Amino acid sequence: MSEIQGRKRKQKKDDFLMQGMILAVAMVLTKVIGVVYRIPLTNILGDEGNGFYGYAFEVYAMTLILSSLSIPTAVSKLVAARVAMRQRRNAFRVFVCAFVFSAAVGLAVTLLIFFGADTISLHMMKSPLSAYALKVLSVGLVVVAVLGVLRGYFQGLGTMLPTAVSQIIEQIINAVVSIVGASILFGIGTDAALKNGEELLAPAYGAAGGTLGTVAGALFALFFLGFSFLIYRPVIYRQIRMDHIRKRESYGRILKILLLTVAPVIFSTAIYNINQILDLTIFNSIMSAQGYTEKEYMAMQGIFTGKYNTLISVPLAMANGLAASVIPSLTAAVTKRDRKQIHAKISQTLRFTMVIAMPCFVGFTVLASPLMVFLFNDDSKTPAALLIMGSITVVLYCYSTIANSILQGLDEMGAPAKNAGISLIIHLGALFIMLVVLKWNIYALVGSNIVFSLCMCVLNARAIRGACGYRQDIDRTYIKPLTAALIMGIFTYLVHLILDIVIGGRFIPTAVSILVSALIYAVAALKLGVFTGQDIKDLPQGKKIYRICRKYRLLPR
Known part of the structure; x- marks a missing residue:
């Protein structure tokens, strides 16, 4: 009996916690690399350039959700469910269907953003010079779309290592190319600024150069995962040949299930990103109406996106890693209707998340100013004050991110979307009050994010309890x-x-x-x-x- 229990414990470790920790560590490493390379990048671009870079990146992240970011979650969930039922052939058919679908959607969105970058930057973003960076980023959308399917397939099979290694490769290439590209194009932009009499052309060109790294990194990660798939292909085909399940799912049915799975994931994930775009758009409009120049509010925005967000995103990467691991793991447990295992996985995931989030929250509060000086050589008041004020969002966003994935793993696909929609409405109301009534300017972005993440935590916790009766x-x-x-x-x-x-x-x-x-x-x-x-x-x-x-x-x- 003890031997059986030991085997079960080992399986739990290998299939869930170890895989989650591998991906979490890789994501934290990529964020650390991101922080390190953002130091010289920030120095090259300046606060104005960081504003253009950050704004274009928010639009890129939004379109990325539509083309690819929701796909890994959906693919890993559908593949894991079929692997749990020993339907290896159908699991592979899910991969093929998702691959073709993502490549087509990714290409369409790439063309749309590339040719519409000027219109988006002028009318939607109220920052015309962000178009240069947005055009460069748009090229990466089709690459990341295909990349997401490969990552989702490996995750659904229960291995996070290919995804983890590809993310590290992606970030290293990103760091090198971003710094070189920003440096070269900033110089070209300086010459263009002198000829055209537009001083912001230098940081705008530099931001476009910085985004080259994102595209190059994704391309190299795709090469690595493609190579990994070719090596693993004989194992996949052998497992398919051993699959004696007669019922083959049609590609039409798989596409229908994929779309039904993707839709709520897109909506809930989109809310997380659209609130950033809405925040920056509303912020720019109100700051302009209050008499601030574009140079002034883009500099404030650059501090928020280039310094504050860069630090806050490091511990959130760990939560994203565990979240990616818990979806296929919970899906398998739900498929087997193992209530005890479901509760154990939820408990362990939330506890390990808080073990990382709590010290980061306290550490950011205590070392806010020293960290800004250490990383960005910036001893001004605003960056440190933003970090102190927003450090609590590390705990709140880590919890809400994990809770989203837990609900998706429990087949409560609509709950995160509904909760995100409610939270967004409350968030926008809070942002408007903080900007117009309280006149908090850049601090309003942090304050409204605290409101949003807190609402998500409360609503998601209630949804988890209602879905499976779990109490933390x-x-x-x-x-x-x-x-x-x-x-x-x-x-x-x-x-x-x-x-x-x-x-x-x-x-x-x-x-x-x-x-x-x-x-x-x-x-x-x-x-x-x-x-x-x-x-x-x-x-x-x-x-x-x-x-x-x-x-x-x-x-x-």
Whole structure:
């Protein structure tokens, strides 16, 4: 009996937590690389260039949802359901259908955005010079559309490694090409600005050069996944030959199911991104009406998108990694109607998410100004104040992101879309009040995002409870990680204060404080009992980690 239980525990670790951690670590690494390369990129572009870059990227992200970002989720869910029922042939047919569909839609959207970039930038974005960056980004839409299908197929098969490696490759290429492209085109734009008498041409050209990296990175990631698929193809065909299920799903039926699965995912994911576009459009319009020049409000926007969002997105990457893993895992459990396993997966995913989100929230609050100086050499008040104010969104967005995926894994596809729609309405009302009545200018963008993410958390938590009767352990999920994070925050503040007085400088006090904070948080979390012994054993190399913890008495008695 114990042997059977051990085998089940091992399967759980291999199929769920380990795969989720692989993808989460890869996503965090890509975001760290993103933060690192944004430092020289920000210095090249300046706040105005970052404004053009960020604005064009928001439109790109929005169209990306329609062409590809919803596809990996849908493909992984449909493939996982068929693999759970041992229908390997039908799982592969899902991949073929999704591949053709995504390539066609991606190409159509690419052409639409490329030829409509000037109109979108002028009338929708109120920032005509963003068209240069948007045209470059549009080329990447068809590439990422096909890339998303390959990632979704591998995820549905239960392996996150190809996706993880491809994301790291994508970000490395992105970093190198973005910096080189921005530097070269900024120089060309400077010459054009002198000839045309338009000083913003230099940052606009530079932003377009920076977006070249996005396209190049996606292309190299596609080459890697295509190569991985060719290597794995004999295994896929062998599994198909061993599939004796007589019922073959028609491509018409698969396309219908794919569209029905994609539609609510598109809507809920679109709300997450459209609120950024709406925010920036409303912000620009109101700032202009209040007498600010384009240079002034684009500079404020550049701080928000280029500095604040860049840092906030790092811990959110971890949540996205676990979210991608939990969908096929939960889908398989739902297909088998295993209620106990469903609850266990939800509990473990939410707890591990909060274990990462809580210290990031406290760390951003305590080290806001040192981080802005460390990364961007910016000691002005606004970037640090934005980070302090918005650090709570790390916890809120991490939870709502994971909760969205949990609901999708539970086949509650419409719930995230409905909740996102309600949250968006409340969010826009809050943004208008903060901009027009309170006149918070750039701080209104952060404040309204707090309102949006909080609404999503409350609504998604209710939906999960209604869908499967799950109730979260408040103490071990929220209170203990937050307590450990607060202990970490106190020590981090003191360490940085002492090092700043004794040593000073831009790098050493902040770097050492971050390392010390990670060590203190890990010890505090272990001593407070945030993790059970089984939680630790379920991690990659978990048994070794558990033995070390026992040896140094890091676990509660």
